[in-house]
Amino acid sequence: MTGTKIKKRWIILIAVLLFLQFYQLPYYYSQPGGAKVLDDVISVEGGFTEEEGSFMLTTVQMGKANLFFYAWAHLSPYRMIYPEEQLRFEGETDEEYQHRQLMAMTGSQEIAKIVAYEAAGLDVEYDYKGVLVTSLIEGMPAEGVLQTGDHILAVNGEQVVTAEQLIDLLQGMDETSTVTLTVRRNDQEEVFEVGFSAFPDETNAPAGRVGIGISAPVTDRDVTFHPNVTIDTSQIGGPSAGLMFSLEIYNQLMEADITKGYNIAGTGTITEEGIVGRIGGAGQKVVAADKAGADYFFAPNEGGADDSNYLEALEAAEDIGTQMQIIPIDTFEEALVFLQSLPEKS
Numbered sequence: 001m002t003g004t005k006i007k008k009r010w011i012i013l014i015a016v017l018l019f020l021q022f023y024q025l026p027y028y029y030s031q032p033g034g035a036k037v038l039d040d041v042i043s044v045e046g047g048f049t050e051e052e053g054s055f056m057l058t059t060v061q062m063g064k065a066n067l068f069f070y071a072w073a074h075l076s077p078y079r080m081i082y083p084e085e086q087l088r089f090e091g092e093t094d095e096e097y098q099h100r101q102l103m104a105m106t107g108s109q110e111i112a113k114i115v116a117y118e119a120a121g122l123d124v125e126y127d128y129k130g131v132l133v134t135s136l137i138e139g140m141p142a143e144g145v146l147q148t149g150d151h152i153l154a155v156n157g158e159q160v161v162t163a164e165q166l167i168d169l170l171q172g173m174d175e176t177s178t179v180t181l182t183v184r185r186n187d188q189e190e191v192f193e194v195g196f197s198a199f200p201d202e203t204n205a206p207a208g209r210v211g212i213g214i215s216a217p218v219t220d221r222d223v224t225f226h227p228n229v230t231i232d233t234s235q236i237g238g239p240s241a242g243l244m245f246s247l248e249i250y251n252q253l254m255e256a257d258i259t260k261g262y263n264i265a266g267t268g269t270i271t272e273e274g275i276v277g278r279i280g281g282a283g284q285k286v287v288a289a290d291k292a293g294a295d296y297f298f299a300p301n302e303g304g305a306d307d308s309n310y311l312e313a314l315e316a317a318e319d320i321g322t323q324m325q326i327i328p329i330d331t332f333e334e335a336l337v338f339l340q341s342l343p344e345k346s
Contacts, residue, residue: 055264112242122227162219262295
């Protein structure tokens with residue numbers, strides 16, 4: 001074999017490997033991530049810092065899938081492939097998707113702070129600015145009427161201060177309905193009339209549901225906490241750390257260590273009322289927590305639903321043979337009660 005033929009084969013092999021590495025498919029790939037100890041990223045001014053154990057945030061590592069990762073995902077139940085349209089809105093770029101995930105994390109942090117401070121009996125001050133329009137659904141009535149960056153202040157003259165209030169006021173409509181929205185745009189108040197239409201199929205909305213076409217509205221407000229608290233989670237996105245954030249913040253606000261010396265991992269969104277909600281990748285997060293040496297893993301129980309995150313986490317724990325105990329959690333208060341019931345770790 002001549003040296004020229006060998007050289008050509010190496011060039012072809014390198015070209016194939018580069019293609020496999022850099023050609024991106026219309027899918028996202030995910031696998032178990034890590035477990036981050038939260039007292040390293042959360043700091044309450046003058047707060048308790050003598051934790052014997054730890055609260056841990058668990059993550060899923062996710063990115064665009066190439067041909068290698070697409071094939072690799074089929075070799076383990078803890079590696080997953082998701083079509084782009086399952087995660088991203090119509091017309092949303094990868095950068096916009098990542099930004100939306102970071103925004104969700106920011107909102108999750110704020111709610112976790114509120115839950116922890118109120119549970120600790122401390123003051124929280126609110127300054128509401130309206131509901132921020134962050135994204136509009138193509139082809140629906142709000143497109144061309146509203147703009148991203150608008151703040152919705154009222155619906156049919158009724159004041160709106162939270163995204164939940166806005167969603168409630170837009171329920172129960174049909175395609176013949178209209179609403180009047182009071183909007184602040186560029187420091188000026190304007191009034192717009194907006195109709196309703198069915199959601200596009202790609203949004204996976206329930207059959208027959210209608211809306212004006214605002215996607216992921218955000219409660220825009222300034223919230224002040226006393227004492228001050230800071231959270232630094234870098235590029236971790238999504239709302240799924242809400243429960244664990246709130247527990248770590250609460251622990252730093254109190255004078256006794258509620259970890260009791262245990263390493264406690266977990267996942268779950270949280271509402272201002274302290275209700276723990278469903279997340280994605282519960283099984284993958286169990287794998288991450290087990291690798292980090294957690295003693296307990298808190299998983300959303302979802303009121304005992306047949307397909308709850310808790311049952312998904314329990315199945316994963318049994319599959320990998322971990323000694324870590326999986327604990328079903330519905331509320332922040334329920335998590336505290338469980339922690340209070342633990343003996344000090346010897």
